[in-house]
Amino acid sequence: MWKKRVMVVLALIQISIFLLIGRLVQIQLVSTESFSVKKVNLIEESVAQRTQELMIDDGRGMFTDRNGKPLTKQYIPSLVLFPFLKTMEWPVEQVANILHISPQVIIDQLQKAKEPFVLTMDSHPFVLSEKQMEKINQLHIPGVFAVNKQYPLEKVYAPHLIGFTRADSRLLRSRYPKRHLPPHTEVGIHGLQKAFDEFLIPEGETKLLYHVDAEGGPLFGLDVKYSDPSNPFYPVSVKTTMDRDLQKIAERAADEHHLKKGGIVLLDIPTNSVLAMVSRPDMDPSNPYKNHGAENQMVLPQIPGSVFKTVVAAAALEKGMVSSTEMFDCGKKIDGVTPDRDHDYGTLGFEESFAVSCNNAFATLGKKLVEQEPDILETYAKKLGLYPLAGWRGDVYHETDFKQFPEERKGTIWHDERDKHVPLAVAQTSIGQKDVRVSPLGVANMMATIARNGEARQVRAVDKILYKNGTTLFTFPQQTFSDEPPISSVTANQLQRLLRKVVTDKQGTGRRFQSLPYAVAGKSGTAETGKKLANEELVNKWFAGYFPADAPKYALVVVELDCHSSRTVTNDIFFDLVQKIYEFDKQDKKSE
Structure with missing residues (x-):
């Protein structure tokens, strides 16, 4: 009996030894670079235990503004x-x-x-x-x-547009299964960091290192190694279209006026590119998702209110539906019957109706337009570069639908096609209410399109990707917005006159901007959100425009979301920005 027990014990010991040898073989020879479910590189970990090092460069690509100024990190x-x-x-x-x-x-x-x-x-x-x-x-x-x-950089520029990175070994493996990257490698999670992650991901780190013994003394003499990937082309830099100084101006304006929710979009009209973008609530770098701080409100669909009347005006002008003699009852609400005691402007012509933002005039025009051509509002929203997406998208090497704004969401005009046959629903849609949702980026693009005499293009935030040695890896060309034929130059000129009258008319909703050093053309909007706070209705307050009106250079949108209409800061921010941009341009000319 005892012999059997001895044999069993010996057999168990032998099995244990074989298992131990197998485990050692796995650790030492088989899984040295990908051990356990966490894919630990045992060789690297072993070296790290007896190495002191200082990282010089993490190897991830960087972002610069249009003048080459760094936006994320510096050397x-x-x-x-x-x-x-x-x-x-x-x-x-x-x-x-x-x-x-x-x-x-x-x-x-x-x-x-x-x-x-x-x-x-x-x-x-x-x-x-x-x-x-x-x-x-x-x-x-x-x-x-x-x-x-x-x-x-001590200052984080345009965090909602640039985005952020974090170490996520699982995401790293799923995104780059064929690349051997250290598990602590950071990947793009949001914004441009996410969109351009495949270009920015590091080839390797640059560091100074030396080996030490158990007491921290040099193990192999005093020879410090300089370790780098030795690739003359990487890391790359992504040259954005932003202007760091204008971004500072925009962020300061938002902060000085305590903008809680909303933001700013500033476009360069000739190149149709983002110069500055601000979104609030601000993002906490240590906890980006806190209080919805990671959401870029400027690329998300919002209720536009009267800003959308620009689309109705474009369609009505192009279809010859308005004349200089036609008058509208601006003392009535959108049903054409109920008196509007809050906004009673009397009887006005088309241009004056646009200047004061008469709801009944555009509800009336919208109903006529949709009755004749049910899809006309979508058509002209596309012609103006407003809808459904405004950001640059296209083919970049093997990726066939590359988006520069990965968080951008499609706008909507109708949720239910049957609403096109309901007069009240059409009236509400025509004044930018009901189901209408468009992004501030799209609204800025609409203003730039009109300023360029009707030429609609996609909006760029990035101009090109540059190799480490400064040569170009890829250039993002300017692209037409859609297959829709543009509005006529005549219609564009008429829209320019309408937008200018919003500011110059003594009753215009933008009359406050008459005193600015740059002549402004634009459109206001106050959108009902259906939300309340302390029994007071909350609105989205907009002003969208371009300047200088006679030689358009900038398109600017300022929107405050979910605010009390009596305490909005939209116009204050728009006013200050135009003034500061004028001073910026003046200083820029002096330094040339």
């Missing part, structure tokens, strides 16, 4: 020091003399160091000149390096 000439220096004799006085600082500053920081570090002054990296970098590196001191080190 600062810095002095890197390794902690083993405190155990050896080295010419600290010589380095200090090159930097014009006391040697004690370097010694004090070195004594506290347990890992490689960057020399700082007042908690900021000590910025080296090119000559200082050259002189320090010519000394060839082990553990002393002058390098251009990557740092995140």
Whole structure:
């Protein structure tokens, strides 16, 4: 009996040994680069345990504005020091003399160091000149390096447009299954970071490193390795169409007027490109989704209110449905019967009706238009570049439907086609209510289209992708908005006159902007949202326009969402922005 037990025990021991050997084979030979469900690279982890390193560049591509100014990160000439220096004799006085600082500053920081570090002054990296970098590196001191080190910008520009990244090993593997990337590699989650992630994903990190023993001393002498991917083309930079200085101006205006929800879109009319984009609520970088902060309100469909009357006006003018003699009862509501005691303008012509934003005039025109041609509002919304999507989309290498604005959502005009046969529903739609939803980006594009005499294009936020050496990898061309034929130049000119009259007319809803240094043309909008706060109705308050009116350069949309109509800041922000942009242009001309 005892012999059987011994045999069983021996067999179990032998099996255990074989299992242990198998496990060791798996760890040492088979799964060294992809161990466990977490795909851990055991070789890298082993090296990391006996290595001290300082990352110089994470290898991810960067974003710049149209003038090459960085938007996400910057490179600062810095002095890197390794902690083993405190155990050896080295010419600290010589380095200090090159930097014009006391040697004690370097010694004090070195004594506290347990890992490689960057020399700082007042908690900021000590910025080296090119000559200082050259002189320090010519000394060839082990553990002393002058390098251009990557740092995140202190100021986050256009966070809703640029977006953000995070380390997500599962998403990384699903997005790039054939690429061997470290699990801590960050991927684009939102905005341009997400749209351009495939171009931005790093080829590898650039870092300074050396091996240490258990006590932190150099393992193989004092030889510090400089490790980089050695690729002359990567990382790339994405050159946006934004202007960093104009973005600052726009963000400051939103903050100064305490805009809680809504935002700003500023387009360059000649190139139909985004110069600045602001969305509120603001985004907390540490918790982007807090209070819906990650939502870019400027690319999401919103209720436009009277801004949509521009579409009805375009269709009515093109179809010859209005004349200089036709009058509208602007003392009535959209049913044409009920008195409108809040907005009683009396009897007005077409141009005056547009200037004061008479609801009954455009409800009447909308009903006539839809009765003759049921799809006419969609058609002219497309002709004006308003609907359904405004952002650039097209083929980029193997991707056939690349979108520069990945969070942009389609607008709507009708939810139910049967509403086209219901007069009240058509009237409500014609004044930008009912089911009408369009994005502020689309509204800005509509204004740019009119300013360009009817030429509708897709809106770009990115101009090109550049290799590391500055050559072009890909250029995003200007593209027509849709297959719809454009409005006629005659209609475009008439719309320009209507938009200008909104400001110049003594009763115009944009008359406040008459005193601005740039002549403004535009359209206001107050959209009922159906929401209430403290028993007071909430509205979306818009002003959309372009300037200078006689030589259009900028299209600007400001919208405050879900606000009290009596306490809106839309017009204040629009006014200040036009004034500040005028001053910006004036200063820009002086510096040329």
